Amino acid sequence: MEGPQTAYVETIITTLEDLANGTYLKRAADIDPRSRVHYKALAADVRGSPKLTETVFLEGLGEFLARRTAETNGGQPVIDVTGLPKILTAHVMLICLVGGYQVHAFELRNKVNHARPELSLYFALPAGGFDYPALTRDPAVLTSIRQLVHVRRVMWTTAALSTIGVICFASLLLVDTNNPVLAAVGLTANVIGIAGGVLQALTTRTGR
Known part of the structure; x- marks a missing residue:
């Protein structure tokens, strides 16, 4: 985060809960029962785990990642920059490159289905419908x-x-x-x- 805004956390949780109840973007969505169970479990996990919703300021990201790495006995955290603004993504990438952390981004292989956007969400995607590349391993x-x-x-x-x-x-x-x-x-x-x-x-x- 570049500022103390935390509304995004509640937005994510609320969206997961809506998906569990069969709605998305404030309208009824065609979500299969199995996916609803997954969304409900995810919403409960995020809401019930303070560490999952901890706000980290950009200047403290390096120390935060080092602390989390130590807490996992040397396990390397994976940083996901999906949806971040370009400038913030660049900042995060540089910090992670210096620290030796992997940075990933979720990429759809096909365009979003605007008529039924819920079909472009993770649990509705067919096998091979998305990529999750390690940006820090990109040849460039x-x-x-x-x-x-x-x-x-x-x-x-x-x-x-x-x-x-x-x-x-x-x-x-x-x-x-x-x-x-x-x-x-x-x-x-x-x-x-x-x-x-x-x-x-x-x-x-x-x-x-």
Whole structure:
């Protein structure tokens, strides 16, 4: 959540209860008895479990997920962004990528049946009527992650080697100007540091 609104929780529960009673979007719906039982059970589970309706502010999402992971003895939570606004989805995706969490979204394979929208709901869908992809495993996302990690690794390597080179050069000047070991280490570190900087620039420019 980007704000303290919690009306969506009651909306979900009320909708599930309506479905259990054979109505959807404030009108009678053709819902089979088996599905009604499922919707009734879901509504009861959500209403009776405070943790399922806990409001989490966006800036605290990382800590919340880490806490939930610890509570499940290392089990990884699955984050569902179905229906979130695009900007909020992007924020959640970035937080989850950093934390190593899976992000999923429910996708219908066919368009919504506007005449009978209840037939596009989960329990009414035929086998293979929907997809539930892991967005963080999407090829485009994975490519972006590899680029980010590669650039970050080059930056840290360049900084570390440059620091070593500066220390060795300073030691050479202050301690022993004729020490061949310090000279060799300093020269090597500086050369690698410069090469790393060039590679970093090319990587950033080409996106590889």
